[in-house]
Amino acid sequence: MKEFFYRPENAWVGDVIPYYEDGEFKLFYLHGWRSNYREGLEHGWHLLGTKDFVNYREDGACQIEGGTGHILKVDDIYHMFYCIFPEGKQFACHAISKDLRTWEPIPEDTFGPDGEIYELADWRDPFVFWNEEEGQYWMLIAALAKGSTNRKGCTGLLSSKDLKHWEYREPLYAPNLHVGAHECPDLFRMGDWWYLIYSSYTGRFGTFYRMSQSLNGPWITPQEEAFDGRAYYAAKSVSDGQKRYLFGWNPTKDDDLFGWNPPKASGKDYDTWDWGGNMIVHEIIQRPDGTLGVNVPKTVDSAFTEQLPTNFEGIAGDWSITDDVLLCESPYAFAGCITQEELPDQCKISTTVRFSGSTQGLGFMLRAGESLDFAYYITLEPQRSRITFRGPIMQSEEGGKTFPYDVELERPFKLLPEHEYELKVFIDGTICEIYVGGDVAMSARMYDIQHGKLALFVSQGAAEFKQVNIEMLGA
The missing domain is CATH 2.115.10.20 (Glycosyl hydrolase domain; family 43)
Known part of the structure; x- marks a missing residue:
């Protein structure tokens, strides 16, 4: 490719x-x-x-x-x-x-x-x-x-x-x-x-x-x-x-x-x-x-125009899933849902998100497995005013022992409750380009997980994901 x-x-x-x-x-x-x-x-x-x-x-x-x-x-x-x-x-x-x-x-x-x-x-x-x-x-x-x-x-x-x-x-x-x-x-x-x-x-x-x-x-x-x-x-x-x-x-x-x-x-x-x-x-x-x-x-x-199906199913927590909106209230726990389809190697993922004032985290899991842990996490963290990127090893006990830091990549961003934020992610093999709110970017690389699905999550709060789209390059 x-x-x-x-x-x-x-x-x-x-x-x-x-x-x-x-x-x-x-x-x-x-x-x-x-x-x-x-x-x-x-x-x-x-x-x-x-x-x-x-x-x-x-x-x-x-x-x-x-x-x-x-x-x-x-x-x-x-x-x-x-x-x-x-x-x-x-x-x-x-x-x-x-x-x-x-x-x-x-x-x-x-x-x-x-x-x-x-x-x-x-x-x-x-x-x-x-x-x-x-x-x-x-x-x-x-x-x-x-x-x-x-x-x-x-x-x-x-x-x-x-x-x-x-x-x-x-x-x-x-x-x-x-x-x-x-x-x-x-x-x-x-x-x-x-x-x-x-x-x-x-x-x-x-x-x-x-x-x-x-x-x-x-x-x-x-x-x-x-x-x-x-x-x-x-x-x-x-x-x-x-x-x-x-x-x-x-x-x-x-x-x-x-x-x-x-x-x-x-x-x-x-x-x-x-x-x-x-x-x-x-x-x-x-x-x-x-x-x-x-x-x-x-x-x-605009180069990504070929829309792919996105059929989500809840894995953890209580999700309301329609064609246009995915909504979850999980004030005390982690909740996630996942697509039935695999993510392409080259694609654009987009959505508009909104969250409650108590929400600790929400975002995308890229190349996720059904257990929603072995994945690349893009997380909006309102309480810390930042966007973070974490790879799969950070989800394990061994990773916690090895790395003395909290995240691999982060960008500061003031995230206000009940506001809508546009989130766009471009995947190109190992390359991951993330844009939030129309004026903040974060670049990353993804080597070790090469296949998986798109998952959405919210941690200790409530979040709404509108118009979640996966698009491939147009002909």
């Missing part, structure tokens, strides 16, 4: 460098090869074309061997800024093209950190834009600022009038939060706000954003700073003039790097998150207060 969420044959999508022109998204990305499931060192730039994030045209390699960067067009010339890593050092590089396909590197434009404002270490992922206020170009770069502790990760800043000669300036954003550099910086304006995006692999792992009403700051940290959870990284954005989209990757799990996967766990659910995986596109949503959320792009959502 061909995967719906894009990855190249026998390889993986690394960091995406999106560009939009003439009605098409030109998606440059780091083409990641792997040997014996280890991260490959050949990160060549490859190019995809798409208009809908469903159908892709592969344009192949771009003659550039290097790391993440940025594309901009000045007059009739395309400028690519990227990074290289010779002998353990890091440098920013420059290449030009007239057609986005044939690139001419400019070796004399290669440069590294200055050693005064910035440490002689991290120096990668350049992002370049025209600063209208200053009348010159700004480059943001993943760097380490000089400092008294190891928390030196920053978004470095340089300026230029000609895209060749760059002046080192104080960092745009250096909060002393992260030990590692602020990877894959991205910047855009939406309405009255500027937004700075970066990814970090130290402390909290993910893609984050900051907001400011001026390029000079201050850069405000919103109450929820991440676009997604642990299974989404290195995301960068681009606008088509109407909407803005975020391009990241859902990582695979092909290695047990630290030996933390329990020896008796023969599967891969608890292996180490890898570098690279499948490309995931979120639509960026701006809320009235200026904060950002994400939702599934409409073209992805």
